[in-house]
Amino acid sequence: MRHWNFVARTLASSDMVFLPRLMTEDDEEIPRGDRWARGFLRGVGLRREAWDDIFEDEDDFAILLAIFALAHENDPDPEMRTWKTPPDRELREQVLIGLAVSAKRAYDFFRPHRIREARQEQTGARRVGQKIGRNAPCPCGSGKKYKHCCGNATLQ
Numbered sequence: 001m002r003h004w005n006f007v008a009r010t011l012a013s014s015d016m017v018f019l020p021r022l023m024t025e026d027d028e029e030i031p032r033g034d035r036w037a038r039g040f041l042r043g044v045g046l047r048r049e050a051w052d053d054i055f056e057d058e059d060d061f062a063i064l065l066a067i068f069a070l071a072h073e074n075d076p077d078p079e080m081r082t083w084k085t086p087p088d089r090e091l092r093e094q095v096l097i098g099l100a101v102s103a104k105r106a107y108d109f110f111r112p113h114r115i116r117e118a119r120q121e122q123t124g125a126r127r128v129g130q131k132i133g134r135n136a137p138c139p140c141g142s143g144k145k146y147k148h149c150c151g152n153a154t155l156q
Contacts (some may be wrong), residue, residue, distance in 0.1 A: 011107040018107075020099050030089060033096050037070035040103075054109065063105040066098025 010016045022031035044051050054060045069082045087095070132139060138149035 011104055018100050018103050020103060022096065022099075030092055031096070032073070032092075033070045033099055034073050036099065037067045040067050041071050050110075050113070054106070060109065063102055063109060066095050066102045069095055070099065 007018065010018045020033070020036050022033050022036055024031045054063060072080050073082045075081045132146050132151070134145070134147040134151060136146050138144050138146045138151070140150050142149050
Protein backbone atom coordinates (compact mmCIF):
# COMPACT_ATOMS: atom_id res chain seq x y z
CA MET A 1 0.00 0.00 0.00
CA ARG A 2 2.91 2.30 0.77
CA HIS A 3 4.29 1.76 -2.76
CA TRP A 4 0.86 2.36 -4.30
CA ASN A 5 0.53 5.62 -2.35
CA PHE A 6 4.03 6.68 -3.41
CA VAL A 7 3.24 6.03 -7.08
CA ALA A 8 -0.08 7.90 -6.80
CA ARG A 9 1.62 10.88 -5.11
CA THR A 10 4.34 10.91 -7.75
CA LEU A 11 1.87 10.79 -10.64
CA ALA A 12 -0.27 13.51 -9.07
CA SER A 13 2.69 15.80 -8.43
CA SER A 14 3.85 18.39 -10.92
CA ASP A 15 7.27 18.48 -9.20
CA MET A 16 8.07 14.75 -9.32
CA VAL A 17 8.67 12.43 -12.28
CA PHE A 18 7.27 8.91 -12.28
CA LEU A 19 9.87 6.33 -13.25
CA PRO A 20 8.55 2.79 -13.62
CA ARG A 21 10.60 0.14 -11.85
CA LEU A 22 12.22 -1.84 -14.63
CA MET A 23 14.40 -4.90 -14.23
CA THR A 24 17.38 -5.80 -16.39
CA GLU A 25 18.59 -9.24 -17.33
CA ASP A 26 22.17 -10.23 -16.48
CA ASP A 27 23.56 -9.30 -19.90
CA GLU A 28 21.57 -6.07 -20.38
CA GLU A 29 22.66 -2.51 -19.78
CA ILE A 30 19.24 -1.03 -20.50
CA PRO A 31 16.05 -2.72 -19.28
CA ARG A 32 13.64 -3.90 -21.92
CA GLY A 33 10.49 -2.70 -20.18
CA ASP A 34 8.37 -5.37 -21.85
CA ARG A 35 7.43 -7.05 -18.55
CA TRP A 36 6.32 -3.76 -17.03
CA ALA A 37 4.26 -2.95 -20.13
CA ARG A 38 2.61 -6.39 -20.20
CA GLY A 39 1.82 -6.07 -16.49
CA PHE A 40 0.29 -2.64 -17.08
CA LEU A 41 -1.89 -4.04 -19.87
CA ARG A 42 -2.97 -6.94 -17.63
CA GLY A 43 -4.13 -4.31 -15.16
CA VAL A 44 -6.01 -2.54 -17.95
CA GLY A 45 -7.67 -5.85 -18.77
CA LEU A 46 -9.02 -6.15 -15.24
CA ARG A 47 -11.18 -3.06 -15.82
CA ARG A 48 -11.35 -3.02 -19.64
CA GLU A 49 -14.66 -1.14 -19.76
CA ALA A 50 -13.11 1.75 -17.77
CA TRP A 51 -10.52 2.19 -20.54
CA ASP A 52 -13.04 2.23 -23.42
CA ASP A 53 -12.86 6.03 -23.75
CA ILE A 54 -9.12 5.82 -24.42
CA PHE A 55 -9.40 2.90 -26.85
CA GLU A 56 -12.20 4.54 -28.84
CA ASP A 57 -10.45 7.88 -29.45
CA GLU A 58 -7.35 7.93 -31.64
CA ASP A 59 -5.77 10.91 -29.88
CA ASP A 60 -6.38 9.43 -26.44
CA PHE A 61 -5.13 6.03 -27.58
CA ALA A 62 -1.77 7.66 -28.36
CA ILE A 63 -1.32 7.87 -24.57
CA LEU A 64 -0.62 4.13 -24.55
CA LEU A 65 1.61 3.78 -27.63
CA ALA A 66 4.89 3.33 -25.74
CA ILE A 67 3.27 0.72 -23.50
CA PHE A 68 1.88 -1.24 -26.46
CA ALA A 69 5.20 -0.95 -28.31
CA LEU A 70 7.08 -2.62 -25.46
CA ALA A 71 4.36 -5.12 -24.58
CA HIS A 72 4.35 -6.53 -28.12
CA GLU A 73 8.08 -6.25 -28.75
CA ASN A 74 8.66 -10.00 -28.32
CA ASP A 75 5.21 -11.22 -29.27
CA PRO A 76 5.14 -14.91 -30.34
CA ASP A 77 3.31 -13.83 -33.49
CA PRO A 78 5.89 -12.06 -35.71
CA GLU A 79 3.13 -9.97 -37.30
CA MET A 80 2.24 -8.48 -33.90
CA ARG A 81 5.81 -7.50 -33.04
CA THR A 82 6.58 -3.82 -32.77
CA TRP A 83 9.88 -3.97 -34.62
CA LYS A 84 11.14 -6.34 -37.28
CA THR A 85 14.67 -5.90 -35.92
CA PRO A 86 15.53 -5.01 -32.31
CA PRO A 87 15.67 -1.25 -31.69
CA ASP A 88 18.98 0.48 -31.14
CA ARG A 89 19.94 1.89 -27.74
CA GLU A 90 18.68 5.42 -28.49
CA LEU A 91 15.22 4.26 -29.63
CA ARG A 92 14.90 1.93 -26.64
CA GLU A 93 15.73 4.77 -24.24
CA GLN A 94 13.14 7.01 -25.92
CA VAL A 95 10.45 4.34 -25.64
CA LEU A 96 11.35 3.70 -21.99
CA ILE A 97 10.96 7.42 -21.31
CA GLY A 98 7.64 7.08 -23.11
CA LEU A 99 6.52 4.62 -20.40
CA ALA A 100 6.85 7.32 -17.77
CA VAL A 101 5.02 9.82 -19.97
CA SER A 102 2.28 7.30 -20.79
CA ALA A 103 1.67 6.47 -17.14
CA LYS A 104 1.45 10.18 -16.23
CA ARG A 105 -0.89 10.97 -19.13
CA ALA A 106 -3.14 8.01 -18.28
CA TYR A 107 -3.23 9.13 -14.65
CA ASP A 108 -4.19 12.65 -15.75
CA PHE A 109 -6.80 11.30 -18.19
CA PHE A 110 -8.63 9.49 -15.38
CA ARG A 111 -8.48 12.42 -12.93
CA PRO A 112 -12.11 13.51 -13.62
CA HIS A 113 -13.24 9.89 -13.10
CA ARG A 114 -11.44 9.70 -9.74
CA ILE A 115 -12.96 13.00 -8.62
CA ARG A 116 -16.46 11.87 -9.63
CA GLU A 117 -16.08 8.56 -7.77
CA ALA A 118 -14.73 10.30 -4.67
CA ARG A 119 -17.74 12.64 -4.64
CA GLN A 120 -20.13 9.71 -4.95
CA GLU A 121 -18.44 7.98 -2.02
CA GLN A 122 -18.68 11.13 0.09
CA THR A 123 -22.43 11.42 -0.43
CA GLY A 124 -22.97 7.82 0.65
CA ALA A 125 -25.87 5.56 -0.19
CA ARG A 126 -29.30 7.13 -0.05
CA ARG A 127 -32.58 5.38 0.50
CA VAL A 128 -34.82 5.80 -2.51
CA GLY A 129 -38.12 4.75 -0.95
CA GLN A 130 -39.69 5.24 2.45
CA LYS A 131 -38.26 3.29 5.40
CA ILE A 132 -40.24 0.19 6.41
CA GLY A 133 -41.29 0.24 10.04
CA ARG A 134 -40.72 -2.88 12.16
CA ASN A 135 -44.43 -3.25 12.88
CA ALA A 136 -45.56 -2.48 9.32
CA PRO A 137 -46.86 -5.28 7.11
CA CYS A 138 -43.98 -6.99 5.28
CA PRO A 139 -43.68 -5.79 1.65
CA CYS A 140 -43.17 -9.39 0.47
CA GLY A 141 -46.92 -9.98 0.86
CA SER A 142 -46.78 -12.69 3.54
CA GLY A 143 -49.23 -10.82 5.79
CA LYS A 144 -46.79 -10.94 8.71
CA LYS A 145 -45.23 -7.94 10.39
CA TYR A 146 -41.92 -6.91 8.82
CA LYS A 147 -40.03 -7.67 12.07
CA HIS A 148 -41.32 -11.30 12.03
CA CYS A 149 -40.66 -11.83 8.31
CA CYS A 150 -38.01 -10.27 6.04
CA GLY A 151 -36.83 -7.93 8.79
CA ASN A 152 -35.96 -10.80 11.12
CA ALA A 153 -32.15 -10.76 11.25
CA THR A 154 -31.97 -14.33 12.53
CA LEU A 155 -33.60 -15.70 9.38
CA GLN A 156 -31.13 -14.07 6.99
